[in-house]
Amino acid sequence: MLIIYLCVFFLGASLASFLNASIYRIEKKYKYPTIITSKSHCEYCKKELSWLELIPVIGFFLLKGKCKKCKEKINIYYPLSELVLGLIFLLFFLNSITWYFWIIVLFLFVFTTYDIKYKAIPKDIVHIFLLLSSLLFYLYILNPTNLYLPIAITLFLILVNIIKKSFGVGDILVLLGLGILIPYQQYIVTFWGGIIIALLYALYLLFKGVKNIRKIKVPMMPFFSLSFVISLIYGNQLFDILLKFLGI
Numbered sequence: 001m002l003i004i005y006l007c008v009f010f011l012g013a014s015l016a017s018f019l020n021a022s023i024y025r026i027e028k029k030y031k032y033p034t035i036i037t038s039k040s041h042c043e044y045c046k047k048e049l050s051w052l053e054l055i056p057v058i059g060f061f062l063l064k065g066k067c068k069k070c071k072e073k074i075n076i077y078y079p080l081s082e083l084v085l086g087l088i089f090l091l092f093f094l095n096s097i098t099w100y101f102w103i104i105v106l107f108l109f110v111f112t113t114y115d116i117k118y119k120a121i122p123k124d125i126v127h128i129f130l131l132l133s134s135l136l137f138y139l140y141i142l143n144p145t146n147l148y149l150p151i152a153i154t155l156f157l158i159l160v161n162i163i164k165k166s167f168g169v170g171d172i173l174v175l176l177g178l179g180i181l182i183p184y185q186q187y188i189v190t191f192w193g194g195i196i197i198a199l200l201y202a203l204y205l206l207f208k209g210v211k212n213i214r215k216i217k218v219p220m221m222p223f224f225s226l227s228f229v230i231s232l233i234y235g236n237q238l239f240d241i242l243l244k245f246l247g248i
């Protein structure tokens, strides 16, 4: 059994590593086919990485977090994101999560990476995501009660945006795409969960003494992605707790 768990974990971690490299190359304007064929190298001195150093998560520890040649520190985001996606895959496997959510989570991974690195998510990928999520809804779900709340919240957020620009259009559309795939209980947990985690993060920044918090543009995609994963697995229990808390 352990070997299966390891395989599932490293499948997630390897996909994270592949997506990180692809996003890096796309943003550095690599041309096809070098996007796929060029070997991974150190960002600073261009030293090529050996296969041992390329193993997700473990490579980082083998290198002690530094490039062998130029001793420049490796961005902690890479091993950390590989670890997180590996763990998410493992959790999905243990909880027998439906196959298409594994693909959805890869999209969320890409959105999160873009949101953290570039403070914006690419429109084209959001459109592909919405198309995929509509198709999945049509083929596998087709439950109209899944639609009401996500559509209502989308209209509400657009209205809020008209009064004062508060949410990224990308964030709103991704939430819509996620919402139609899950029951409304899980959607509520995803939506409020994301906002609560973001508030906790803002509090953390406050305690660290970061000033002008209101002026910092906090990427929301990491928080919504995290709360979506949590709600896929624990959404129903969390929703019951919420109802008890509210005395309903």
Ligand SMILES: [Zn+2]
Pocket (backbone or CB within 6 Å): 042, 043, 044, 045, 046, 047, 067, 068, 069, 070, 071, 072
């Ligand atoms: Zn280097």
